[in-house]
Amino acid sequence: GKQAIIAPSVLAADFANLQRDIEMINQSEADWFHIDIMDGVFVPNISFGMPVLEAINKHAKKTIDVHLMIVDPDRYIKTFKDLGSDILVVHYEASTHLHRTLQAIKAEGMKAGVALNPHTSVSLLEDLINDIDLVCIMSVNPGFGGQSFIENTYKKIKQLKEIIVRNGASTLIEIDGGVTNKNAKQLVEAGADVLVAGSYVFRAEDPIATIADLKKITEI
Numbered sequence: 379g380k381q382a383i384i385a386p387s388v389l390a391a392d393f394a395n396l397q398r399d400i401e402m403i404n405q406s407e408a409d410w411f412h413i414d415i416m417d418g419v420f421v422p423n424i425s426f427g428m429p430v431l432e433a434i435n436k437h438a439k440k441t442i443d444v445h446l447m448i449v450d451p452d453r454y455i456k457t458f459k460d461l462g463s464d465i466l467v468v469h470y471e472a473s474t475h476l477h478r479t480l481q482a483i484k485a486e487g488m489k490a491g492v493a494l495n496p497h498t499s500v501s502l503l504e505d506l507i508n509d510i511d512l513v514c515i516m517s518v519n520p521g522f523g524g525q526s527f528i529e530n531t532y533k534k535i536k537q538l539k540e541i542i543v544r545n546g547a548s549t550l551i552e553i554d555g556g557v558t559n560k561n562a563k564q565l566v567e568a569g570a571d572v573l574v575a576g577s578y579v580f581r582a583e584d585p586i587a588t589i590a591d592l593k594k595i596t597e598i
């Protein structure tokens with residue numbers, strides 16, 4: 379059967395032991411690294427920036443999924459390509475010319491993603507779903523790790539899946555925020571392909587076993 383793609387969020391890592399935590403993910407069954415970039419303007423928090431991503435990329439041996447929580451993301455598309463980003467995700471709410479932004483990301487050879495805040499309807503993507511490689515449905519308000527999961531997310535996943543199927547698109551559905559072993563299976567059953575998990579993985583006593591467990595739970 380199919381298993382979810384598991385993307386641990388490095389935001390929850392121990393930044394004083396970043397290399398150790400990256401090697402842990404390399405050795406685990408995790409599929410991607412999820413990297414949260416926050417500018418203190420689009421979201422009320424500042425995470426880390428280019429020098430840290432450069433350091434992460436030196437050690438990371440898996441796909442790098444960069445989630446930009448920044449205003450006017452077009453300014454940094456080339457920069458994030460150079461820093462090792464394989465997938466670049468911009469926020470719908472931060473983009474004025476989203477179609478153009480997605481083409482610019484793909485022109486740099488990256489997969490193009492769009493993230494939606496909890497208040498943003500998936501129906502707004504109807505007209506460009508065929509141009510989107512990945513939709514990141516935020517299941518918490520972006521800005522912080524460790525928040526609790528918003529239940530309305532299941533409905534959004536089902537609505538988005540319907541749009542993807544109806545348009546014959548191959549867009550992946552990623553869920554970001556509050557993912558644990560309690561909701562992982564139900565998320566995949568609703569149509570999710572990728573699960574981001576930050577605090578649930580890094581606060582665990584045995585993160586490697588926790589990741590293996592998420593892979594197993596999400597097999598459908």
Ligand code: DX5
Nearest residue numbers: 387520521523524556576577
């Ligand atoms: C929130 C970030 C998430 C966050 C998830 O703004 O986009 O990726 O790191 O963390 P948890 O899994 O702890 O909710």
Ligand code: ZN
Nearest residue numbers: 414445554574
């Ligand atoms: Zn994220």
